[in-house]
Amino acid sequence: MARAVSSRRKSINTALAWGIGLIIFFPILWTILTSFKTEGQAIADPPIFLFFDWTLENYSIVQERSDYMRFLWNSVIIAGGSTLLGIIIAVPAAWSMAFVPSKRTKDILMWMLSTKMLPAVGVLYPIYLLFIKLGLLDSLFGLVIVLMLINLPIIIWMLYTYFKEIPGEILEAARMDGASLKSEILYVLTPMAIPGIASTILLNVILAWNEAFWTLNLTAANAGPLTAFIASYSSPEGLFYAKLSAASTMAIAPILILGWFSQKQLVRGLTFGAVK
């Protein structure tokens, strides 16, 4: 039986949910608003919420000073490349763990996850030295590899849980029908796991897009993505809130838009299998 909820209670809940949603969204909203203010209004006390002189000046200055498109392109390459490479490696890995598990499968999964427990800075030094030796510093290729490796445990974990939901009999049927391992993964498993794979891709693009530690430490002028673009506005010239906000807005806009349009897919993927 459906639980009876009075209409009053319902409206309170709705208001509460909106309130919490707004609180969570407020910093982003504030950043976006600030980006349209003048520097003076940006630091005005008391803060001005909506009634200021809207201006696009910050954006033109930011665009003039640094090549936004180049940073954007680097972000696209790094986030897209590392995710794609990760998926290509993770699909067979998750397949084997989900459908032909060995005694150690659970341990391997835990071990992979444990690598995420190590603070990144703990391995910065060795990786930095490796990058110098291999000539990978400030290269897109190097960053794609590093970010792929960093997110690989999450990709494998997510795919593993999605694959577990797929009945093994269907894959056995494919085997009986004469499918090779490649065909089985390509024509049967992957299409069935599309919602899961899509949300994995999406989540990892977002993670890689926002990743700041490695992208800041391993890049300079050439391969810097949008995180480096924002960072370049925070330190050298003191704090210019309006310009920094404009830069931030430009950096988060693509991923925000992507997330907005794919939220249905994302939610469906994240709750995949939870409800039959």
Place this chain on the structure above:
Amino acid sequence: MGQIILNQVRKSFGDVEVIPPLDLTINDGEFCVFVGPSGCGKSTLLRLIAGLEDVTSGDISIDGQSATELPPAKRGLAMVFQSYALYPHMSVRKNIAFPLRMAGLPKDEIEKRVTNAASVLNLTDYLDRRPGQLSGGQRQRVAIGRAIVREPSAFLFDEPLSNLDAALRVGMRLEISELHKRLSTTMIYVTHDQVEAMTMADKIVVLRAGNIEQVGSPLELYKEPRNTFVAGFIGSPKMNLIRGGAAAEFGADTIGIRPEHIDVSDTQGQWSGRVGVSEHLGSDTFIHVHDTGLADIITVRAAGEVDFKHGDTIHLTPRADQIHKFDAQGLRI
């Protein structure tokens, strides 16, 4: 072509031996049913033949060639799964065409065979639907269609009807039997339902704990069960197994008498008891008789309608020529 020979096939999972060494020959064109209680290893045996599990030792040959080391696809067998295992993202047409596509057949040949299979199975109107839009019986037919287009040397069925409701099950049972008559291809069929086994099989293999208890035609098993397990498993309602004094009279440790081989009377008989539950089927009445001093319950079948009430005294007379005798080990004497 589809003779399957198992030679000393053994399977263990870790330390647990599920199937002790076992020999079995399934002849070309035969409808062979593996039947047994759940956990008896019948599905495992089928999966060994399919190649979905590797044998621990022993040899499986199909059409005179050893298939032990062959992957499932190379064995020339087709399988219908309990859950149907259809590809949910493909239309019925693509589901049926999948094995042909994997075999690399030309497009027009695939189209021809799919159309043919669809018309045989009454699926022509559903070819462009997804499995999710089909009823249980239709899904089952798609699964069978996917199996027949390959023209395999044998079909393997793993409890294919257990997800269907009772009425549909009877219908599909007939369809599968008819399919077998028409194709005369070897079929191996796994079920825990002895009625399915009796009605469909040329040859029944009764399994218990991985061991073959008896192999034979349905009537052989019915008339001459080799031991008390087969005696109790085959036939519905179950054979009455009686131990003690009444059995000793016949010079046996246990005697078995089927419900249909006991005559009932309200006046006189060899045994007597009190009527418990009566099941009225119209054509027959099954009466559960208590307090006979022979076994907890003796089930008897009376033809048509009989008028015994709960608690009435009833007299039973077994037909002497229909009594099965078993020794202390449960083996037929």
